Amino acid sequence: MLRSVEGIYRNGKIELAEIPDELDENTEVMVIFVPKQRFDLASIGMTREEAAEMRAQMESFIEDWDDPRMDIYNDYDANKA
Secondary structure (H helix, E strand, O other): OOOOOOOEEEOOEEEOOOOOOOOOOOOOOOOOOOOOOOHHHHHOOOOOOHHHHHHHHHHHHHHHHHHHHHHHHHHHHHHOO
């Protein structure tokens, strides 16, 4: 299961905005550093609340997205034949 959590890099450490409680100890993580110039939500007419709601709605797709059976769609045209 994928889970995204915001945080900040400070003094050589990553501080998470929230601590996920449903993860097992030693769960692997991937860290992506985002430049300070964040995506301008206002430029597309979206508020932070609307963006958070959209992110929450999209989380329901994670299980299907990560299902190995979905790999067939990576090259749909070739697999269709």
